Amino acid sequence: MRQDADALLANLPPDERVLLRPLLVTSRGFRVTAALLGAVTLWGLFAYYLQVRHGLGRTGLNRPEYWGIYIICFVFFIGISHAGTLISAILRVSKAEWRRSITRSAELITVLVIGFGAIQPIIDLGRPDRVLNVMLHAQLLSPLLWDVMSIGLYFMACTIYLYVPMLPDLALIRDLGIKAPRLYGFLAAGYQDTPPQRARLEKVIGVLSIVVIPIAVSVHTVIGWIFAMTLRPMWHSTIFGPYFVMGAIYSGIAAILVAMVILRKAYGLQEYFKDIHFDYLGRLLLVFSLLWFYFTFAEYLTAFYGGEPAEMRAFWAKISGPFAVPFWTMVAGCFVIPLALMSRRATRTTKGTFVAGIAVMIGMWLERYNIVVPTSVNPRWEIESIGHYLPSWVEFSIMAATFSGFILLYMLATKFIPIVSIWEIKEGREESVKLVADRVATYLPNEPAVAAEESS
Amino acid sequence: MTRWGMVIDLDLCTGCAACEVACKSENNIATVSPGQAEMGRAISWMKVQTELEGEFPETSAVFYPRPCMHCDNPPCIKVCPVGATFIGDEGIVGQIYPRCIGCRYCANACPYIAKYFNWYGPERSESERRHLNPDVSVRQAGVIEKCTFCHHRLQKAKELARAEGRPMREADYQPACVDSCPTAAITFGDLDDPNHRVAELKEDPRATRLMEDLGTRPKVYYLAPRE
Numbered sequence: 001m002r003q004d005a006d007a008l009l010a011n012l013p014p015d016e017r018v019l020l021r022p023l024l025v026t027s028r029g030f031r032v033t034a035a036l037l038g039a040v041t042l043w044g045l046f047a048y049y050l051q052v053r054h055g056l057g058r059t060g061l062n063r064p065e066y067w068g069i070y071i072i073c074f075v076f077f078i079g080i081s082h083a084g085t086l087i088s089a090i091l092r093v094s095k096a097e098w099r100r101s102i103t104r105s106a107e108l109i110t111v112l113v114i115g116f117g118a119i120q121p122i123i124d125l126g127r128p129d130r131v132l133n134v135m136l137h138a139q140l141l142s143p144l145l146w147d148v149m150s151i152g153l154y155f156m157a158c159t160i161y162l163y164v165p166m167l168p169d170l171a172l173i174r175d176l177g178i179k180a181p182r183l184y185g186f187l188a189a190g191y192q193d194t195p196p197q198r199a200r201l202e203k204v205i206g207v208l209s210i211v212v213i214p215i216a217v218s219v220h221t222v223i224g225w226i227f228a229m230t231l232r233p234m235w236h237s238t239i240f241g242p243y244f245v246m247g248a249i250y251s252g253i254a255a256i257l258v259a260m261v262i263l264r265k266a267y268g269l270q271e272y273f274k275d276i277h278f279d280y281l282g283r284l285l286l287v288f289s290l291l292w293f294y295f296t297f298a299e300y301l302t303a304f305y306g307g308e309p310a311e312m313r314a315f316w317a318k319i320s321g322p323f324a325v326p327f328w329t330m331v332a333g334c335f336v337i338p339l340a341l342m343s344r345r346a347t348r349t350t351k352g353t354f355v356a357g358i359a360v361m362i363g364m365w366l367e368r369y370n371i372v373v374p375t376s377v378n379p380r381w382e383i384e385s386i387g388h389y390l391p392s393w394v395e396f397s398i399m400a401a402t403f404s405g406f407i408l409l410y411m412l413a414t415k416f417i418p419i420v421s422i423w424e425i426k427e428g429r430e431e432s433v434k435l436v437a438d439r440v441a442t443y444l445p446n447e448p449a450v451a452a453e454e455s456s
Numbered sequence: 457m458t459r460w461g462m463v464i465d466l467d468l469c470t471g472c473a474a475c476e477v478a479c480k481s482e483n484n485i486a487t488v489s490p491g492q493a494e495m496g497r498a499i500s501w502m503k504v505q506t507e508l509e510g511e512f513p514e515t516s517a518v519f520y521p522r523p524c525m526h527c528d529n530p531p532c533i534k535v536c537p538v539g540a541t542f543i544g545d546e547g548i549v550g551q552i553y554p555r556c557i558g559c560r561y562c563a564n565a566c567p568y569i570a571k572y573f574n575w576y577g578p579e580r581s582e583s584e585r586r587h588l589n590p591d592v593s594v595r596q597a598g599v600i601e602k603c604t605f606c607h608h609r610l611q612k613a614k615e616l617a618r619a620e621g622r623p624m625r626e627a628d629y630q631p632a633c634v635d636s637c638p639t640a641a642i643t644f645g646d647l648d649d650p651n652h653r654v655a656e657l658k659e660d661p662r663a664t665r666l667m668e669d670l671g672t673r674p675k676v677y678y679l680a681p682r683e
Contacts, residue, residue, distance in 0.1 A: 055597040056558070057575035062496035064569045066560040126558020126573065126598025130538075133557050139539035144561055148537070230565045231531055231670055376564070380667065383505045383520075384569045386496055 008178050015425055016172070019418045022267050023179055026415065030266070037408040044401015047394045048123065056126050060392040064384055065376045069395040070124035073402055075223055075244070075368040076251070077117030078151065080361075083252030084110030085158045086216040087284075089209040097436060098280055100428045101272040104421045105263060106256045107162040108413055113255075114155045116406045121147075123398060143229045146222045154212075154219045161208045167191045167201060168423035193423075220248040227371065233310040234303055234375050243295045247364055250288040250334070254360035257281055259410070261354040263419055272420045278353045279345070285356060286342035293335045296367075310380040317374045322388065326366045333363025459528070459547040460605055461647035461675035462634075463657040464521055467682055468641035471519035473504045478636035479523075482606060484592045486578035499572040501603035502633045518681055521642065523633065524549060524570040524603035525666065525674030532562035532571065541600070547675055548605050556599040563600060567667055568674075571602045605644075606631035626652050647675060 005024040009017050051058045061068050084106035091099035121144075122128055134148050171191040174184040191197060224244030227235040237243075257278065264273040300319075303311045318327040337359040341347040378385050479485065479502040488498050505520040526549045533541050533549065540556040543549050563571040577597035580588075588594060591608040595601050613628035626645050634644045645652030654677075657663065662679040 055574070055576040057492070057497070057597075059575075060495075061575070063563070063572065065496070066563045066573065121559065124559070126560070126600075127556065130555070130557045133538040133540075133555055137538040137540070137555055139536055141534045142537040142561070143535065144537040144559060226561075229535065231567055232564065379569055380567045380670075381569055383507060 012176070015422055016176075018268065018271065019420050019422050019425075020173070020176075020178065022414050022419065023173070023416065027266075030411065034408060034411055037404040037411070040404035041401045041408060044397045044399075044405070047397035047401070051123075051394050051398070052128065056124075058392060058394045060390045060395060062386070062389075064379045065373070065386065065389040067124070067372055067376060068389060069391045069399050070120045072365065072368045072372050073399055074117055074120035074124070075372075076365050077113050077120065077402070077406075078219060078223060079117075079244070079248035079251045079364060079368075080255045081110045081113045081117060081154075081158070081252070082216055082220060082245075082248040083113075083255045084108065085154075085161055085212045086249055087252060087256065089161070089212050089216070092205070092209040093213070095439075097428065097432055098277060100424045100432075101269075101274075101420045102256065102260065102277055102281075103165070103424070104162075104417070105259055105419050106252075107158065107165075108410065108417065108419070109252075109255055109259060110158045111155075111162050112406055112409050112413070114151065114158060116402050118151055118155065120402070143222060143226045147219075147226060150215065150218045150222050154215050157208070157212045157215050161212050164201065164208060165205050165421060165424070166417060168193055168198075169418050169421060172422060173418075217245055220244040227375075231380070232375050233308070233378065233380055234314040235371070237299060237302075239295065239299055243299060246288065246291050246295055247367060250285075250292055251361055251364035253281060253285050253288060254338075254357040254364070257285065257353045257357035258361065261350050261357070263414070264350065267414070267419070269420065272425070275349065278350050279348050282342045282348035282353045282356070285338055285353070285360065289335055289338040289342065289360070293339075296331075296334075310378075310382075313382065313385065314375050314378045317378055318370055321374075323370060323374045327370050330363045330366040330370055333359040333361075334367060335363075337363075457648055458545075459647045459675060460526070460610070460629075461547070461645070461654055461658070461677065462523065462605075462631075463643045463654045463660075463663065463677045463679060465641045465643075465657075465679040466518060466520065467679065468639040469504075469519045469521060470639055470641075471504055471506060471517065472638065474636045474638060475502045475521050475633035475642065476500055476504055478632040479603070481587075482589055482592070482632035483604070484588050484594050485601075486574065486580070486595070488576075492575070497573075497575050499574070499601070501570075501572070501601070520666075520678065521633070522568065522570065522666075523605070523631075523676060525568050525672065525676045526603075526605060528673035528675060529671060531565040531567065531670075531672060535561045535565045537561065546610075548607055548610070549602075550604060550607065551599075551601055553593060553595050553599050553601065558598040558600065560600065567670055567672065571600050573600055574598060 009021055009024065012020065059068060084103075088099060088103035088106050091103065122131055125131060134145060138145055167188060168191065170184055170188040171193055173179060174181065174188045191201075221241035221244065224240035224242075228237055228240035230236060260273045260277070260281075263269055300315070303315050317323050338356040341352045341356040373389050377389055480487075480500070483501060485499050485501060492498070502521060502523045505522050507518045507520065509516050509518065526547060528543075528547060530541075530543055530549050533543055537559065538555055538557055540552045541549065541562050542552070558573070560573055563569075563573060574595050574597050578594060591612070609631065610629045613624055617624040617628060630644050634642045643653050643657055645654040647654055647658060649655055657679065658677045660679055662682070663677045664680055665674045665677055668674075
């Protein structure tokens with residue numbers, strides 16, 4: 001089996017040999033990891049079964065702490081989903097050539113994570129059996145419904161945006177006949193990579209990468225609005241839309257970095273995820289750590305300076321009260337650590353970006369915790385303040401299962417999809433070098449001799 | 457136009473919580489175990505809140521019986537994704553239990569924390585089940601509920617008045633909490649009908665509403681204590 005695969009791979013050109021290898025060869029480490037993640041996911045499913053059977057009472061939620069872990073994870077996962085599509089779309093639109101090897105892995109994160117994010121509010125429902133009421137009895141004034149629409153649209157757009165640029169690779173696998181011929185025959189949808197087909201493909205990708213940008217922006221804006229549209233202290237803020245979009249992109253970049261470090265090591269992709277990629281994405285992470293600080297500072301200073309009593313209760317609960325630990329850990333994870341690591345070239349390495357990426361992800365999860373919980377337990381009516389929320393093991397299990405389920409599906413997907421776009425790498429080698437040289441030439445003024453000749 | 461509303465005289469309220477108990481039995485409100493109540497999961501459509509003032513031993517308490525405010529501009533109905541909470545023609549904010557998906561967005565939007573969630577399904581003994589009020593639906597697990605101003609009593613009062621061929625009188629429709637108050641601290645009626653006492657009481661210089669500055673326009677008024 002293993003020998004067959006090696007023999008098959010040996011006949012392929014170098015790019016295909018490396019990038020198709022994961023589709024044919026599965027290591028022991030992969031199986032063990034997958035089994036562990038599968039076990040955690042099953043455990044979480046069991047916890048969810050208990051919750052459905054007995055009611056949301058199995059959580060640690062109460063009154064007025066109506067929203068907890070599930071809503072935090074909802075915001076977090078949908079935030080991560082801005083990784084792929086937005087980053088890859090922006091890089092495509094801006095013709096950043098270094099994108100070629102990273103877009104696929106990023107887009108795959110997006111599609112999978114939207115699914116795991118979108119189920120969170122359903123897990124949070126008291127009556128998941130009635131979820132279709134959001135369509136049957138849609139009440140368009142509700143920000144939750146805006147969310148259903150924009151996430152639905154985003155999911156469709158991202159799935160198409162993942163699938164269309166994958167067609168040439170799927171056709172390649174079909175033509176090589178190295179794996180599941182009928183599956184890839186179906187998936188490749190008759191794509192033959194003729195010049196007119198290729199031209200049409202590039203055109204569609206061009207349109208899609210522009211279309212998904214406003215959709216992506218709308219998604220996290222609306223999620224911010226879910227909170228901002230209420231009259232609650234430290235939720236009712238006009239900057240929540242852009243603040244959430246910025247945070248989403250930030251955590252998305254962190255997720256891409258972490259995924260790339262792991263993929264690079266697991267599949268030996270050093271030639272594709274090069275130091276320069278980590279350097280560039282690290283710079284992007286640095287920019288967003290500063291943006292994060294700017295938004296957060298603006299948000300908290302405005303609340304503090306106004307000094308409205310209800311706002312101040314939530315404010316002090318975070319700064320020095322019961323939520324001081326999650327708050328200052330968030331500041332460390334979202335600002336201090338990434339700033340320290342990413343501002344120096346020496347630490348903008350795979351290892352440095354990995355640490356910073358993990359720190360940012362923890363920090364961004366805590367940011368959503370610090371938005372949801374301190375306000376929930378400190379409502380405007382002081383008499384009803386309770387000051388604490390202790391999630392139950394059911395909530396933690398479901399959260400763990402969401403993480404493990406996502407990682408598991410992502411791992412499995414790398415067994416069916418080349419995680420680096422083969423045709424785009426080839427295109428880069430064959431055409432882009434010249435195209436970029438020509439493009440740069442057009443940026444420059446005409447040479448003096450030619451200019452003088454023209455003017456005379 | 458009819459706008460049902462309530463005026464609560466805080467000088468008369470003794471904090472006895474008879475209104476809470478009457479409400480629970482009238483509206484088939486599920487009881488929860490002490491452990492659940494400790495977690496903040498007790499349901500009390502009408503809840504007597506206590507605000508302590510001063511330092512011991514010089515303390516005094518003010519009691520705020522808090523039903524749903526039945527706001528004229530309710531923040532809860534805008535946010536409901538399925539239209540399960542609504543405001544009726546006569547200003548009563550209602551809840552459609554069979555439609556509610558249990559997202560608890562309305563509960564988060566309500567600044568008075570007047571909405572309650574059924575974390576578990578109701579557990580009732582056989583004897584309790586025999587004494588349920590047949591006029592009020594029993595809520596299942598996973599839905600939001602709240603004070604309805606004993607809306608079922610309004611329906612009955614309207615039917616009675618129609619059967620007797622006369623207009624409805626103020627005394628025909630009174631919620632259970634009003635009926636049960638031993639000091640008559642709670643007055644109920646049509647805020648827009650000059651013949652109803654609430655119409656006059658709401659103009660009292662002591663009259664105030666909770667968080668009026670939020671623009672929710674509650675239909676529950678409080679007469680502030682005189683000192």
